[in-house]
Amino acid sequence: MHDIIYIEQLATDAIIGIYDWERQQTQPLLFDIEMEVPIFSAAQSDAIGDTVDYAVVSDFICEYVEESRVELLETLLESLSSELFARFKGIQHLKIKVSKPQAVKKAKTVGLIIQRSRPL
Numbered sequence: 001m002h003d004i005i006y007i008e009q010l011a012t013d014a015i016i017g018i019y020d021w022e023r024q025q026t027q028p029l030l031f032d033i034e035m036e037v038p039i040f041s042a043a044q045s046d047a048i049g050d051t052v053d054y055a056v057v058s059d060f061i062c063e064y065v066e067e068s069r070v071e072l073l074e075t076l077l078e079s080l081s082s083e084l085f086a087r088f089k090g091i092q093h094l095k096i097k098v099s100k101p102q103a104v105k106k107a108k109t110v111g112l113i114i115q116r117s118r119p120l
């Protein structure tokens with residue numbers, strides 16, 4: 001049985017994309033995150049320091065994404081997942097979905113989903 005801490009529809013704005021118009025202004029990105037974190041210790045101690053604080057993770061993601069200037073969603077999610085494993089030691093596995101709702105006019109949204117495990 002795995003324990004999942006999740007964040008849904010985290011709204012950020014970023015300069016991201018391969019086209020000129022995307023380099024000139026920010027556009028919205030929405031993140032859905034699932035973090036596999038063993039919660040047994042925190043459930044025993046009732047201490048936030050024994051788990052992963054989803055509010056802190058949310059703030060970190062917003063700041064990281066808003067400062068980024070990469071072109072591809074692939075580049076963004078690969079580097080973001082590495083940073084999350086480095087900063088939040090309780091995360092064992094990670095699923096990140098990013099949606100870019102203004103990217104393709106005829107689509108409701110487009111995006112990318114990655115799943116990664118903590119590097120050995």
Ligand SMILES: Nc1nc2c(c(=O)[nH]1)N=C([C@H](O)[C@@H](O)CO)CN2
Nearest residue numbers: 016017018019071072073074103104
């Ligand atoms: N696999 C990807 N395809 C595309 C990306 C991307 O980041 N990954 N980006 C674009 C453009 O920037 C798009 O968002 C504008 O339509 C196109 N395809």
